[in-house]
Amino acid sequence: MSKDASPPPDxxxxxxxxxxxxxxxxxxxxxxxxxxxxxxxxxxxxxxxxLPALHGGAVGAFMELTAFAQLSxxxxxxxxxxxxxxxxxxxRSGKPVDAFARARMVRVGRRIANVHVEAWQNERAxxxxxxxxxxxVTEER
Amino acid sequence: xxxxxxxxxxxPAFVRTAANMMGKFTxxxxxxxxxxxxxxxxxxxxxxxxxxDLIGDPxxxxxxGGVIIAALDQICGMAAxxxxxxLTPVATLDLRIDYMRAATPGRTITLSAHCYKLTRSIAxxxxxxxxxxxxxxxxxxxSAFMLTARPAQS
Numbered sequence: 577m578s579k580d581a582s583p584p585p586d587x588x589x590x591x592x593x594x595x596x597x598x599x600x601x602x603x604x605x606x607x608x609x610x611x612x613x614x615x616x617x618x619x620x621x622x623x624x625x626x627l628p629a630l631h632g633g634a635v636g637a638f639m640e641l642t643a644f645a646q647l648s649x650x651x652x653x654x655x656x657x658x659x660x661x662x663x664x665x666x667x668r669s670g671k672p673v674d675a676f677a678r679a680r681m682v683r684v685g686r687r688i689a690n691v692h693v694e695a696w697q698n699e700r701a702x703x704x705x706x707x708x709x710x711x712x713v714t715e716e717r
Numbered sequence: 718x719x720x721x722x723x724x725x726x727x728x729p730a731f732v733r734t735a736a737n738m739m740g741k742f743t744x745x746x747x748x749x750x751x752x753x754x755x756x757x758x759x760x761x762x763x764x765x766x767x768x769x770d771l772i773g774d775p776x777x778x779x780x781x782g783g784v785i786i787a788a789l790d791q792i793c794g795m796a797a798x799x800x801x802x803x804l805t806p807v808a809t810l811d812l813r814i815d816y817m818r819a820a821t822p823g824r825t826i827t828l829s830a831h832c833y834k835l836t837r838s839i840a841x842x843x844x845x846x847x848x849x850x851x852x853x854x855x856x857x858x859x860s861a862f863m864l865t866a867r868p869a870q871s
Contacts, residue, residue: 595772596781620748624806631745632794632809633787640783656774659782663813 587611587645602641609650613642615675630670639677639693639707646679647689653713662709670704673697687714725757731804732756746791749784759800759832763792766825778822786814788828789844789858796830797840797862807840807862815857824848838864
């Protein structure tokens with residue numbers, strides 16, 4: 577992880593370049609190098625229309641993007657990380673409202689980063705899902 | 718229009734009439750272009766076609782990992798439902814995905830899931846994502862689903 581003094585890359589610029597992030601409608605709120613990602617609610621994110629509940633896959637994808645965004649900013653990566661493995665725990669059904677997620681980098685090594693992500697909606701203390709995963713962050717693949 | 722899914726003789730009877738087993742009532746599955754290819758007892762096969770708006774990394778053109786997450790979650794849930802005699806909603810408890818390699822840009826991805834163990838309240842499902850054959854997987858998923866209680870008749 578480089579310790580250069582240059583400002584962290586602009587996360588909105590990074591997200592705007594990613595077709596799938598645009599597809600989900602994800603945007604970021606940055607406070608220095610701390611990021612909160614926002615997935616504004618829209619009907620195509622629904623998995624179960626009778627509840628209704630967000631699709632688990634959409635929530636999982638949103639948390640994986642949050643890990644990417646946090647790693648790109650904090651570890652100043654010039655390329656996107658590659659996911660090695662992820663485990664998602666679904667804690668509550670996602671309501672048809674905006675979702676938020678924040679990532680904590682547990683360890684960032686030269687090649688591998690271990691990241692933990694939590695997603696919530698109206699109540700920060702009541703997460704709807706959590707993800708932890710290992711990501712390849714080396715520049716040569 | 719995609720062809721109707723192939724339904725094996727051993728598939729639960731409700732599969733033939735329940736449109737939500739076909740993913741058509743799952744808005745997010747529709748949004749990513751998920752299609753059901755085949756359903757058998759405790760097994761489900763689906764696919765997603767390559768689409769530019771689903772690209773994860775514009776430098777490589779590889780489809781986003783998130784699309785694979787959503788498609789694997791969807792196919793695992795369908796295999797769990799196909800293991801049951803009656804139409805029962807299921808909810809994902811956890812989902813672990815190992816990514817073996819990047820998907821090939823331009824190729825359709827096939828997803829194949831098997832509910833290998835069913836208890837009274839939980840379905841355990843594994844799945845693979847691949848292009849040509851299961852022996853060369855893009856990703857492997859293992860998951861657990863909670864069988865949600867059917868609403869009481871009033």
